[in-house]
Amino acid sequence: MDEGIKRIVIAGAGQAGxxxxxxxxxxxxxxxxxxxxxxxxxxxxxxxLSKEMLRPESAGHRxxxxxxxxxxxxxxxxxxxxxxxxxxxxxxxxxxDGRGLAFDRLVLAGGVSPRQxxxxxxxxxxxxxxxxxxxxxxxxADLETGGHVAIVGGGVIGLEVAAAARARGCEVTVIEAADxxxxxxxxxxxxxxxxxxxxxxxxxIRYRVLVTELRDGRYLELSDGSTxxxxxxxxxxxxxPNIAGFDALGITDAAGVRVDAYGQTALQGIFATGDIxxxxxxxxxxxxxxxxxxxxxxxxxxxxxxGERVAYESPVWFWSDQGTTNLQVVGNATRGRRIVRGxxxxxxxxxxxxxxxxxxxxxxxxxxxxxxxxxxxxVKQGNRxxxxxxxxxxxxxxxxxx
Ligand SMILES: Cc1cc2nc3c(=O)[nH]c(=O)nc-3n(C[C@H](O)[C@H](O)[C@H](O)COP(=O)(O)OP(=O)(O)OC[C@H]3O[C@@H](n4cnc5c(N)ncnc54)[C@H](O)[C@@H]3O)c2cc1C
Numbered sequence: 420m421d422e423g424i425k426r427i428v429i430a431g432a433g434q435a436g437x438x439x440x441x442x443x444x445x446x447x448x449x450x451x452x453x454x455x456x457x458x459x460x461x462x463x464x465x466x467x468l469s470k471e472m473l474r475p476e477s478a479g480h481r482x483x484x485x486x487x488x489x490x491x492x493x494x495x496x497x498x499x500x501x502x503x504x505x506x507x508x509x510x511x512x513x514x515x516d517g518r519g520l521a522f523d524r525l526v527l528a529g530g531v532s533p534r535q536x537x538x539x540x541x542x543x544x545x546x547x548x549x550x551x552x553x554x555x556x557x558x559x560a561d562l563e564t565g566g567h568v569a570i571v572g573g574g575v576i577g578l579e580v581a582a583a584a585r586a587r588g589c590e591v592t593v594i595e596a597a598d599x600x601x602x603x604x605x606x607x608x609x610x611x612x613x614x615x616x617x618x619x620x621x622x623x624i625r626y627r628v629l630v631t632e633l634r635d636g637r638y639l640e641l642s643d644g645s646t647x648x649x650x651x652x653x654x655x656x657x658x659x660p661n662i663a664g665f666d667a668l669g670i671t672d673a674a675g676v677r678v679d680a681y682g683q684t685a686l687q688g689i690f691a692t693g694d695i696x697x698x699x700x701x702x703x704x705x706x707x708x709x710x711x712x713x714x715x716x717x718x719x720x721x722x723x724x725x726g727e728r729v730a731y732e733s734p735v736w737f738w739s740d741q742g743t744t745n746l747q748v749v750g751n752a753t754r755g756r757r758i759v760r761g762x763x764x765x766x767x768x769x770x771x772x773x774x775x776x777x778x779x780x781x782x783x784x785x786x787x788x789x790x791x792x793x794x795x796x797x798v799k800q801g802n803r804x805x806x807x808x809x810x811x812x813x814x815x816x817x818x819x820x821x
Contacts, residue, residue, distance in 0.1 A: 421726060423523065424450060424523045424524055424724075425450045425451060425523055426450055426451040426452075426453070426521060426522055426523050426524075427443060427448070427450065427451070427452050427453075427522065427523065427524045427525075427526065427724060428452075428453045428455065428512060428520055428521075428522035428524075428525050428526070429452070429453070429454045429455065429525075429526045429528055430455050430502040430505075430512060430525065430526065430527050430528060430529055431455070431456060431502075431526075431527065431528035431529035431530055431661070431693070431695070432454045432455060432456025432458065432461075432462045432496065432497075432498060432528075433456065433458075433462055433463075433465075433528065433529075433530050433693065433713070434462065434463075434464050434465070434483065434693065434710065434713040434714065434717070435528040435530070435692045435693025435694070435713040435714075435716065435717040436454055436456065436462060436526070436528035436692075436693070436717075437454065437462035437483045437484065438483075438713065438714055438717035438718060438721075439526050439528065439692060439717045439718075439720055439721050439724075440452050440454050440489075440492070440494045441484070441492060441494070442717060442718045442720075442721030442722070443721045443724060443725065444492045444493075444494070445721075446721055446722060446725045447725070448724075448725060450523075451493075451495065452492075452493070452494045452495065453494075453495040453497055453520060453522075454489075454494055454495065454496055454497065455497040455498075455500055455502055455512070455514065455520070456496075456497070456498050456499075456500070457499065457500060457501040457502075457515075458498065458499070458551060458552075459498055459499040460480070460482065460498070460552055461482035461483070461484070461485070461486060461489070461496070461498070462482065462483045462484070463480050463481065463482050463483060463552065464481075464483060464710065465550070465710075466710055467480055467481065467555075468480070468549055468550070468551070468552065468554065468555040469549055469555070469575075469576055469579040469580055469583070470579060470583075470740055472552075472555040472556070472559060473555065473558065473559050473562060473579075473580065473583035473584075473587075474583070474586075475563070475587060477559060479552075479556075480552045480555070497514070497520070500514045500515060500516060500518075501514065501515040501664075502514060502515075502529070502664055503515050503663075503664045504664050505525065505664065505665060505668060505689075506519075507668060507686060507689070509521075510522055510523065510525075510688075512525065522688075523688065524688050524689075524690070524724055525688065525689045525690070526689075526690045526691065526692060526720060526724070527665060527676050527684075527689065527690070527691040527692075527695060527696075528691070528692050528693045528695065528717070529660075529661035529662075529695050530660075530661055530693055530694045530695055531550075531658035531659060531660050531661060531675075531694045531695065531706070531708065532550065532658060532659055532661055533548035533549070533550050533654065533655070533656075533657075533658055534654075534656050534657045534658055534659055535654070536571060536630060536633065536652070536654045536656070537630070545636050545637045545649060545650060545651055545652050546633065546636070546652045546654060547561065547651060547652065547653050547654070548653075548654055548655075549576055549580065549653065549655065550658075558580070558651070558653065561650070561651040562583065562584050562587045562589055562651075563587070564650070565587070565588055565589055565650075566589060566590070566649075566650030566651065567589065567590040567591075567592070567647075567648065567649050567650050567651075568580070568581075568584040568589045568590065568591050568592075568649060568650065568651045568652075568653060569591075569592045569594060569639055569647045569649035569651070569652045569653070570584075570591065570592065570593045570594065570652075570653045570655065571594050571630055571639070571652065571653070571654045571655065571656055572593075572594070572595065572654065572655035572656040572657070573593050573594075573595035573597070573599075573600040573601065573624065574600075574601055574603070574655055574656075574657070575601065575604075575655075575737075575739045576653075576655035577593060577595075577653065577655035578593070578600060578601070578613065578617065578739070578741045579739060579740065579741050580653050580655070581593055581617055581622050581741070582617070582620065582622075582740075582741040582742035582744075583742075585617075585620045585621055585622055585742070586620075586742060589651075590621075590623075591621070591622045591623065592622075592623040592624075592625065592647050592649070593617070593622055593623070593624045593625065594625050594628055594630060594639065594641065594647065595624065595625065595626050595627075595628070596627070596628065596629050597626065597627070598626050598627055599611070599614070599626065600613045600614055600617075600624070601613060604737075604748055604752065604753070605746075605748060605752055605753065605770075605783045606752065606753050606757065606770060606783070608757075608759060608763050608770050609746070609752075609770060609783045609785060611763075612744075612763065612768075612785055613741070613744070613746075616741070616742070616744050617741070617742075620742060625641070625643075625645075625647075627643075628641045628642050628643050628645075629641065629642040630642075633652065634646075637649055637650065637652070639652060658694070658708065660674065660675035660676070660694070660695050660697075660706065661695060662675060662676060662695070668684075668686060668689075669685065669686075670684040670685050670686055670689065670691075671697075672697050672704055673697075674697035674704055674705045674706045675691070675694070675695045675696055675697040675706050676691035676695050676696055676697060677691075677696075677697045677704060678690065678691050678692075678696045678697065678698060679699075680699065680730035680731055680732075681719075681720075681723045681728065681729070681730060681731070682696065682716065682719060682720035682723055682731065683723065690720050690723070690724065692713075692716050692717045692719075692720045693712065693713040693716065693717060694706055694707075694708045694712075694713065696716065698716075698731070701751070707735055709735060709736065709737040710737065710738075711733070711735075711736045711737065712733070712735070715731070715733045716731055716733070719731040733799070734749055734750045734795070734798045734799055735748075735749065735750060735751075736748070736749045736750075736795055743786075744785065744786060745784075745785075745786055745788060746783065746784070746785055747783070747784045747788065747791040748781070748782070748783045748784075749781060749782050749791065749794050749795045749798050750772065750779075750780050750781035750782065750798040751772060751780055751781040752770065752772055752781040752782060752783040753772070753781070754772060754780070754781070755772040755773050755774045755780050755781065756772065756773040756774075756777075756806065757770060757771070757772060758770070758771045758772075758773060758806050758809045758810050759771075759810065760787075760790065760809060760810060760812055760816075761787065761812050766785075766786055767785060767786035767787050768784075768785055768786075768787065769782055769783065769784040769785070769787045769790040769791070769794070770782065770783045770784075771794065771804075771809055773804065773806060776803055777803045777804055777805070777806055777821070778801050778802065778803050778804075779794060779797040779798050779801075779802055779803075779804055780798060781798065782794035782795075782797075782798065789816075790816055793816050793817060797820065802820050802821075803820070803821040804819045804820055804821060805819055805821055
């Protein structure tokens with residue numbers, strides 16, 4: 420590692436930021452590390468917000484590490500403070516209390532914020548978003564009260580909340596602009612399963628409708644002329660990157676902070692990781708908003724900060740728990756030759772996607788975590804499979820590889 424690097428500052432104390440900090444220590448960095456975050460909590464992982472934290476017996480949230488562990492590793496925590504500007508010339512960030520913090524290397528790890536419901540008002544008591552511990556606690560209290568929960572957006576967060584709300588006896592309506600659920604990340608086989616599973620639990624799902632107005636804080640006017648009266652409105656319609664303060668540096672694009680394969684931005688010594696990072700993909704550049712990316716990309720950035728030169732090459736992988744359904748997706752699960760393994764009208768099956776030469780390029784598994792364990796390896800290694808064997812559930816999956 421460059422001996423001149425004495426102080427690394429990480430802007431954003433979430434999963435990716437904390438992972439970079441501990442990764443640096445594990446890799447032998449002996450200099451100063453400061454982790455700056457605008458939340459008051461120790462860094463925590465967000466998947467618990469739409470799962471464990473919405474259960475009636477929830478005991479609150481878990482942090483990634485204890486304060487003692489941060490102290491032991493000499494990671495300085497600057498919590499409840501926002502980074503508002505970066506002075507590239509002077510190698511200094513500015514905090515919202517006016518303080519400046521010097522850095523030799525800077526990592527931007529500020530994540531994303533929920534996209535606001537168009538047609539507001541955004542501050543109506545009934546409207547909730549789900550990104551923070553406070554959001555989850557508020558939503559959990561609403562679910563306790565019961566009533567009607569309207570969910571705008573049939574993506575991962577909306578559907579996890581739908582399942583949690585139904586489990587707690589709330590009436591639930593999902594309002595989705597597209598003609599199927601999770602349309603960006605899975606194909607219609609999986610969307611149909613999700614529709615069946617949620618309807619089977621009593622969720623009302625409306626497709627091809629937009630919210631045109633939120634009247635009196637609780638009446639959602641929809642583009643088909645109907646109205647949904649809700650006690651709680653949960654908005655899960657995507658996110659925008661937290662780039663305020665960095666947007667004048669010439670390192671951002673429409674998706675976030677653009678990085679190369681090493682997590683480095685166009686500015687020497689400034690890196691980005693986690694949800695905020697705009698990474699190269701098959702269609703150009705885009706964010707990868709998954710737990711695994713916040714982990715693996717952050718560790719990769721730590722290695723590159725330490726002087727290794729390692730390109731990040733992990734296929735996209737995420738899971739979603741929606742009631743009793745465990746869905747996992749690896750790679751691109753919407754494109755290529757589609758092979759369904761198992762009964763797509765049943766409760767458990769996998770949809771494999773094959774590219775050129777029958778290489779596995781993606782997979783979505785529904786209640787088939789064992790299939791996914793192998794699918795992840797195959798996608799990563801570019802393994803070829805026999806499509807006929809793959810379609811035959813009686814053939815052990817490992818025997819399908821060529
Ligand atoms: C409700 C929910 C459920 C999820 N469930 C799953 C799941 O089941 N499976 C899965 O794979 N992924 C899931 N994810 C996605 C996963 O949690 C994210 O991809 C991950 O949290 C990204 O980590 P990050 O560190 O980049 O961002 P974050 O964890 O959001 O951390 C960024 C931090 O930086 C702070 N910050 C922002 N701007 C500034 C600034 N200027 N100065 C200082 N601090 C700043 C933010 O407030 C935040 O604390 C879920 C996400 C949510 C919200």
